[in-house]
Amino acid sequence: MSEPSKSPPKLTNRRMLTAMGGVAVLGALPCLLVGGLTHRGWLVTAGIVAAVTGVAWLLCARFTREEALRPVHRRYLREFLPAMVGYLVLIMVSGTLVSRMESVVGRMALAVLPLLPIVLLIRAMVRVLRDQDELERRIDLEAIAIAAMSTAFGFFSFGLLPLADIGWHVRGDAVAIWVMPCLFAIFGIAKPLVARRYRDHE
């Protein structure tokens, strides 16, 4: 067995959360500003999601112990971050240009363009789930199950409300856009709660 290295870690989970939270909050500001000034609802929505996510990450960083990232999580970051940046860039390009395109085929191609980096995101997530240690995997899978069930049942129940004829008229595309943020937000809340079950005084 090799001796563990004793050099101080440069990339720690706390620093990573702080950096990601800072970037998300800074990225939210232009989205909210430009979206508000140009009356683009989707850009304001993206800004709100980024701001809430960023603040959540910054709060998590405060309560996270400073520990070096394990190689599996460093690889995850190397794979996840470029794919996420690509996704954000393409969704901006798609959202801005799709309404100006006259060709139907062109509009379809632009609309589904952000799906390309999603394939890379899914690959990064599956690889980290497979390769992290058994307790980390159990915690993540429990949190994903809670998030999936809550999102599915939540949106299904919400979908029943218009049937009750209470005067609500919800646009289907607006609901669909909120599915992924809700899934990730509930996962983010569920994961520390699940992890608490396996934590004792440290």
Place this chain on the structure above:
Amino acid sequence: MNNHVRELRGDQGWSQADLAERLDVSRQTVNAIETGKYDPSLPLAFKIAALFGRPIESIFDPGA
């Protein structure tokens, strides 16, 4: 399931982080095993036994 991982680690003068790095798991996993919050899989239990050079049944006690 009870175990003697904390005592064995202490005898070696290792921190939880040291043991975690030797086992290629997170420190939280070592902590959860030591406090009995999580029972390791058979492959990880054998890895722990091999690291301390002891039979698996002398480290993990399913009785309690």
